[in-house]
Structure formats: C-alpha cells, structure tokens
Amino acid sequence: xxxxxxEPAPCTIKSPVVLQVGDVRTELGRPGVAVIDVxxxxxxxxxxQEIAFKNYYTAFLSLRVLRQSTTDSGDENPSKWITCLxxxxxxxxxxxxxxxxxxxxxxxxxxxxDMDRVAAIRLILRQPSPVWLHFSxxxxxxxxxxxxxxxxxxxxxxxxxxxxxxxxxHDGLPDAHKASxxxxxxxxxxxxxxxxxxxxxxxxxxxxxxYDLNLLSYT
Amino acid sequence: MLGQxxxxxxxxxxxxxxxxxxxxxSQLERQARLSLHRPDIKLESLKEDIKGFLKASGWEKKLQxxxxxxxxxxxxxxxxxxxxxxxxxxxxxxxxxxxNWEKRILKSLNSMCTELGIPLAQKRSVNEQKExxxxxxxxxxxxxxxxxxxxxxxxxxFLEVLMNxxxxxxxxxxxxxxxxxxxxxxxxxxVKDIPELKEYFSELDLNTGQLDIxxxxxxxxxxxxxxxxxxxxxxxxxxxxAAAQQYVRQGCxxxxxxxLWALILNVSNQPEDVLYYExxxxxxxLHDLLVDSLIYKDVKLTASNDDYYFVFEDYLYQVLLCFSxxxxxxxxxxxxxxxxxxxxxRGKLGMExxxxxxxxxxxxxxxxxxxxxxxxxxxxxxxxxxxxxxxEIYVRYxxxxxxxxxxxxxxxxxxxxxxxxxxxxxxxxxYHLREIGAQPLxxxxxxxxxAFSGYLATDQLLLLWDRILGYSSLEVLAVLAAAVFAFRAVxxxxxxxxxxxEAVLADxxxxxxxxxxxxxxxxxxx
Numbered sequence: 001x002x003x004x005x006x007e008p009a010p011c012t013i014k015s016p017v018v019l020q021v022g023d024v025r026t027e028l029g030r031p032g033v034a035v036i037d038v039x040x041x042x043x044x045x046x047x048x049q050e051i052a053f054k055n056y057y058t059a060f061l062s063l064r065v066l067r068q069s070t071t072d073s074g075d076e077n078p079s080k081w082i083t084c085l086x087x088x089x090x091x092x093x094x095x096x097x098x099x100x101x102x103x104x105x106x107x108x109x110x111x112x113x114d115m116d117r118v119a120a121i122r123l124i125l126r127q128p129s130p131v132w133l134h135f136s137x138x139x140x141x142x143x144x145x146x147x148x149x150x151x152x153x154x155x156x157x158x159x160x161x162x163x164x165x166x167x168x169x170h171d172g173l174p175d176a177h178k179a180s181x182x183x184x185x186x187x188x189x190x191x192x193x194x195x196x197x198x199x200x201x202x203x204x205x206x207x208x209x210x211y212d213l214n215l216l217s218y219t
Numbered sequence: 220m221l222g223q224x225x226x227x228x229x230x231x232x233x234x235x236x237x238x239x240x241x242x243x244x245s246q247l248e249r250q251a252r253l254s255l256h257r258p259d260i261k262l263e264s265l266k267e268d269i270k271g272f273l274k275a276s277g278w279e280k281k282l283q284x285x286x287x288x289x290x291x292x293x294x295x296x297x298x299x300x301x302x303x304x305x306x307x308x309x310x311x312x313x314x315x316x317x318x319n320w321e322k323r324i325l326k327s328l329n330s331m332c333t334e335l336g337i338p339l340a341q342k343r344s345v346n347e348q349k350e351x352x353x354x355x356x357x358x359x360x361x362x363x364x365x366x367x368x369x370x371x372x373x374x375x376x377f378l379e380v381l382m383n384x385x386x387x388x389x390x391x392x393x394x395x396x397x398x399x400x401x402x403x404x405x406x407x408x409x410v411k412d413i414p415e416l417k418e419y420f421s422e423l424d425l426n427t428g429q430l431d432i433x434x435x436x437x438x439x440x441x442x443x444x445x446x447x448x449x450x451x452x453x454x455x456x457x458x459x460x461a462a463a464q465q466y467v468r469q470g471c472x473x474x475x476x477x478x479l480w481a482l483i484l485n486v487s488n489q490p491e492d493v494l495y496y497e498x499x500x501x502x503x504x505l506h507d508l509l510v511d512s513l514i515y516k517d518v519k520l521t522a523s524n525d526d527y528y529f530v531f532e533d534y535l536y537q538v539l540l541c542f543s544x545x546x547x548x549x550x551x552x553x554x555x556x557x558x559x560x561x562x563x564x565r566g567k568l569g570m571e572x573x574x575x576x577x578x579x580x581x582x583x584x585x586x587x588x589x590x591x592x593x594x595x596x597x598x599x600x601x602x603x604x605x606x607x608x609x610x611e612i613y614v615r616y617x618x619x620x621x622x623x624x625x626x627x628x629x630x631x632x633x634x635x636x637x638x639x640x641x642x643x644x645x646x647x648x649x650y651h652l653r654e655i656g657a658q659p660l661x662x663x664x665x666x667x668x669x670a671f672s673g674y675l676a677t678d679q680l681l682l683l684w685d686r687i688l689g690y691s692s693l694e695v696l697a698v699l700a701a702a703v704f705a706f707r708a709v710x711x712x713x714x715x716x717x718x719x720x721e722a723v724l725a726d727x728x729x730x731x732x733x734x735x736x737x738x739x740x741x742x743x744x745x
Binding site for chain 2 (some may be wrong): 104132133158213219
C-alpha cells in the first residue's frame with residue numbers, strides 16, 4: 001500500500017531468457033516460459049513492500065527471491081532462493097485478451113514468505129497459449145518498505161491473492177464496520193481535496209464569446 | 220486485507236468528490252439547514268435528528284440513487300500507475316485503431332468544409348437567430364438544400380474497419396489455421412458462451428414471467444401482467460433505482476416505462492435541468508455548426524422516412540442540436556476509447572488557450588445516429604426530459620456501439636459474440652452463408668450499431684431496450700441478432716447469394732423479441 005508516496009528502488013532488469021525445448025532457431029513451437037532476473041546494485045538488499053508492472057501477454061507469474069539469511073554467524077552460504085509467489089494469474093483465459101495489457105501490483109501480504117533483505121528477484125513468466133507471438137512484462141518497479149500514506153491504496157481486485165480468485169465476487173459486501181471507519185477517513189480526505197474542487201458544470205464551449213472555427217486539427 | 224479496503228476507499232473518495240460537485244450536495248445541505256427550524260430537531264442529538272429527518276423526507280433515497288448512478292456510469296478506479304488512456308481502453312492496438320479511424324473522420328469532415336467552402340462553426344447573425352427561434356418547434360418544415368452534404372460515415376464503412384482490426388501480437392497468418400476465426404472479426408476477445416449467457420440473463424429463462432409472452436394456454440396472461448404492474452407501481456413508489464433496474468429485466472408495462480427508465484437513469488428533470496436545457500437551446504440559436512447540417516440530413520434520411528418515427532421529426536432536431544452543444548457529454552470520454560476532435564478559434568491556430576472541442580460535445584454524428592433518439596419520443600413528450608434521458612442512455616450505453624474498444628458491450632465484442640453464437644449454435648447455417656458470400660455479420664451489423672432501432676416494431680424495440688437498461692449491457696443485441704438468424708434458418712439455408720439472404724432478413728418488424736431470445740438461450744439443447 002502507498003506506493004505512490006515513495007520512489008521505486010533502483011535495480012537492474014536483465015533481458016528475458018526464454019526456455020525452449022530443442023534448438024531455438026529450428027524449433028517450430030514457441031517457448032511457454034521466460035525468466036527475468038532483477039539485480040540490486042552493489043550487492044544491496046531491500047525490504048520489499050510491493051512490485052508493480054504492466055503485463056504484456058503473460059498468463060501466469062511466479063516470483064522467486066534471493067534472501068540474505070539473518071544469521072550473522074558467518075556461514076559459508078547464507079543466501080537462498082525461495083518461491084514467494086506461485087503461478088499468480090494475470091490472464092484468466094490465456095487464449096483471449098483479458099488482462100493481457102493490464103497494470104498489476106503484488107504486495108508483501110500476498111507473498112508466500114517474508115520479503116525482508118531481498119538481494120535478487122527472479123520472475124518466471126508462463127504463457128501456455130501458443131497464439132501469442134511474444135510475452136513479457138513491462139515497466140517493472142520494486143517498492144521498498146517504509147513510511148506509508150494511509151489514504152492511497154490499490155483497488156481490491158488488483159491485490160486479491162491467487163488462491164481466492166474470482167470467487168471473491170460472490171463474497172458479498174465488505175464488513176460494515178470496516179467500511180464505515182473507511183468512510184470516516186474518506187471524509188477527512190475529501191475535506192482536504194475540497195481546496196482543488198473543480199467548478200460545477202458551466203457548460204461554456206466558446207472562448208470569450210467566440211466559437212468561429214474553420215477546420216479540425218489533426219494533432 | 221489492506222488492498223480490499225484500499226480499493227473501497229478509493230471508490231468512495233472518487234464518489235464523494237463527484238457528488239460534491241453536483242446539485243444534490245447543495246440541496247442536501249439546504250434541507251439540513253432548513254430542518255433546524257423544525258421542533259423535532261433537538262440540539263443535543265442534532266446529528267442523529269438531521270439524519271433521521273433526511274431519511275424520513277426521502278432525501279436519503281435520492282442520495283442512494285445518485286451513488287448508484289455514479290457507480291453504474293463510471294468505471295471502478297484503475298491501478299494508480301495506469302495512464303488515462305489505459306482507462307479509456309487497455310489494449311494499445313485498439314487505441315491505435317480508434318485513433319486512425321478518428322483521423323479518417325476528421326479528414327472527411329475537413330474536406331467537406333473545404334469543398335463546400337463553409338466553416339465548421341460561425342456565429343449566426345441577429346436575423347438568423349430570430350428566425351431560428353421562431354421556427355424552433357417546426358424545424359422539420361424547413362427544407363434546406365443538403366444535397367451537397369453527405370453523412371461522414373455509415374455503419375458499412377465502420378464494419379470494414381472492424382474487419383481489418385488485428386492484434387499485432389497474435390498469430391495472423393494468411394493460411395487458414397485453427398487460430399483464424401471463420402467470421403469477419405479476427406481479434407481474440409473473450410465473449411460469453413451459451414452457459415455463461417444463461418447465467419447472466421437468468422431472469423429471462425422459461426420459468427420467469429415476461430411481459431409480452433403468453434406462457435400457457437390455460438393461464439390467462441393478465442394474471443402475470445396485473446401482478447407485474449402492481450409490483451412496478453410499488454417500485455416507483457419506493458423511488459429506488461436499483462430495484463427499478465432489477466424489475467425491468469422482466470419487461471416494463473407500457474404505462475410505467477417512462478417513469479421506470481427515468482428512475483434507473485436517475486433523471487428527475489428538476490428546474491435546474493430545465494434551465495440547463497434552455498441554455499443549450501440558446502447556444503443552438505447563437506452558433507451555426509456544420510454538424511447541424513449533418514444532423515438535418517440524417518433525420519431526413521432515416522427517421523423522417525420511418526413509418527413509426529416521422530411524426531417526431533421536430534423533437535429529433537431539438538434534442539440532437541442541443542446534444543451537440545452539451546459540454547457535459549465530454550465527461551464520458553474518460554471511459555470511452557474515442558478522443559473528441561479539436562479545433563482552434565479562427566485566426567488562433569496552434570494557440571492552446573484557444574483550443575476547443577468540436578462539436579462542443581465531442582460527438583460527430585454518423586448515418587443513423589438520430590435513430591438512438593427516435594424511440595424515446597414515444598415515452599417522453601417534454602423536450603427537456605426527453606433530452607436528459609437520451610443523453611444518459613448515450614453516455615452509458617450507446618457510445619460503445621461506434622467506438623473501437625475491448626469492452627464486453629463494445630461493438631467489437633458484440634460482433635464477435637454474434638459470430639461465435641451463430642457458429643456454435645448453427646454451424647451448418649454459418650458455413651452455408653459463408654460459402655455463398657453472405658457473411659452473417661454483413662447483414663446483422665447495422666442492426667446492432669443502431670441497437671435495432673428502425674428495424675423492430677416500436678413495442679418490441681422498447682422491450683429489448685428494457686433489457687439493455689436492466690442488465691446495463693448491450694450484449695443482448697448480439698444474442699437477438701443471432702436469434703433472428705436461428706429463427707429464419709430454414710429460409711436462409713435456401714438462399715444462394717448475399718442479396719437473397721438479405722431479402723430473407725429484410726423485414727424484422729413482425730418479430731417478437733422475447734420469445735426469440737428465450738428460445739435461443741434456453742430452449743435449444745445445448
């Protein structure tokens with residue numbers, strides 16, 4: 001939550017590597033899996049709060065992170081790869097467009113493990129449908145944990161964990177107490193927004209009484 | 220957990236902000252202030268008492284309806300990183316196709332201006348203004364020479380564009396393969412299949428009573444009708460938009476339709492709405508626009524030639540001319556894939572502070588546009604109310620019938636839904652028509668673009684539009700189009716050319732909408 005308040009962490013996104021059975025040049029079938037590695041500069045680590053990205057025809061996303069172990073006892077191999085998101089559905093029907101170019105974010109409460117002291121991230125993209133020429137993800141951003149701004153958040157449908165997907169449509173209304181406390185918050189927020197309230201409809205389309213036009217503009 | 224609340228609060232924040240700019244907000248405030256003089260409002264329980272008063276006096280219901288209306292019109296808040304164009308249309312190639320299509324329209328309009336030597340817009344002289352004001356209620360008697368004007372485009376031109384729509388990331392090889400669609404639409408959108416449609420339109424099933432259907436010979440239809448009218452009156456008395464929307468799924472009794480639709484669309488025709496309409500009217504009087512001639516021409520070519528609608532010619536001019544001047548229509552471009560055309564005040568080309576939208580509402584009418592208004596003239600006789608209902612229906616539904624988008628109610632999805640339904644339901648018929656060069660969509664496209672207006676008998680059309688409002692979806696248009704083909708399947712199988720197939724489907728005015736829909740969705744063994 002609250003990603004807009006702070007900056008994404010600097011990171012290096014490597015170009016995707018596709019997994020292909022047989023020779024890439026001669027094989028007729030298209031690859032169904034691609035892997036993107038994301039490195040943090042200067043062997044830093046971050047406490048990952050959230051990742052955000054724009055999809056491009058990826059149907060399922062898995063995430064693995066390389067976490068630095070807490071033990072400072074000086075073990076020789078303290079870091080290990082852990083799967084923190086498994087086949088998160090981005091396109092509910094992989095043969096059709098739905099979700100294919102949408103924006104997504106996955107925050108830490110949806111992950112399967114703790115997201116502190118992350119040193120590297122590996123994204124595993126899957127597209128079982130052969131109808132698409134390419135698939136990838138774009139505009140990838142990692143957001144570190146830190147101060148939160150309580151008013152800004154993501155819509156529910158963006159962050160419902162993969163296990164309980166469209167079923168949540170039938171869950172009915174949200175908890176009334178929660179909602180009402182949210183409403184209270186909103187009143188405060190809207191009081192703040194009031195300063196830049198747009199004027200109610202005025203309905204004027206002329207400029208200083210003039211609406212004499214010759215041709216339409218192409219730009 | 221956090222995300223869910225976050226989404227809800229974002230929606231609430233947007234809603235509150237929009238409602239604060241509305242007239243309802245100030246009315247509520249005024250009512251609350253006035254209520255202070257009432258003896259039953261006590262200082263010690265002020266907040267609760269005022270709440271109670273607003274509830275008892277029906278203002279709470281009005282607020283509820285306004286919230287419901289906002290929720291039905293505006294899309295739920297998008298991902299914070301999504302740019303505005305992504306909210307308009309999420310698929311980049313669709314946005315591009317829409318942009319190219321708009322450019323074609325602009326060019327065509329500009330060349331018309333140049334050829335005829337007339338400007339897009341100019342102020343009317345005082346005499347012209349007086350003249351127009353005098354004949355406001357009989358504009359139809361005017362016979363201006365419009366032979367040089369031509370409609371900017373007709374549904375046929377638009378279909379050509381949709382047929383050529385391709386996803387550049389999709390395997391579109393020329394050789395036929397399982398990936399090529401057999402119909403005209405080649406984009407891989409998700410459309411509902413029959414089981415999904417059955418669930419979606421569950422209130423239309425064979426066991427639910429529908430107006431205009433006699434279910435059995437033993438039970439007189441009045442039994443259901445009388446009960447249905449009684450419930451309808453109750454819904455109206457409650458003044459609840461959501462209840463009205465649910466109710467009309469089984470059809471509106473003719474006597475209640477006008478009020479029920481107004482309730483669903485949250486149109487109340489308050490004095491300020493009448494004032495707003497008068498203001499639009501004065502803007503029509505003041506400025507002469509090129510699109511006015513297009514509107515004239517369209518009404519003359521369509522509604523004036525229609526047996527049902529020719530009597531409403533004057534109403535149509537009034538509504539459509541006012542519509543073109545209504546800048547509040549511009550708001551719908553936040554969720555419409557189209558971009559309103561732009562121009563500059565004469566002599567100020569390229570200066571951003573003199574940039575304006577053209578026409579003021581951003582909508583360029585095409586051939587058949589006036590048919591969206593015509594059926595409404597049967598329901599509303601007061602121009603300002605007729606106008607508001609039309610505007611509301613347009614910015615909720617009908618704009619989707621001529622914008623390229625991936626929305627389930629968008630014309631592309633409707634075309635694909637129609638073709639897929641026909642192919643699954645009647646593969647032989649689909650194959651036959653395709654073989655004789657009569658692609659079914661070539662025949663049904665114009666029905667859908669016009670929402671069947673001008674093709675069905677009026678009572679049937681209104682029963683169909685009941686379902687558009689009831690389900691907030693245009694998908695029923697594609698289902699009906701497929702159902703019409705199914706109904707005429709035997710004759711169509713005998714056709715040997717496009718012309719012959721068209722002849723079989725030339726007259727839909729005798730068809731009954733509800734039985735066709737029910738048989739197609741629920742009574743065929745799938």
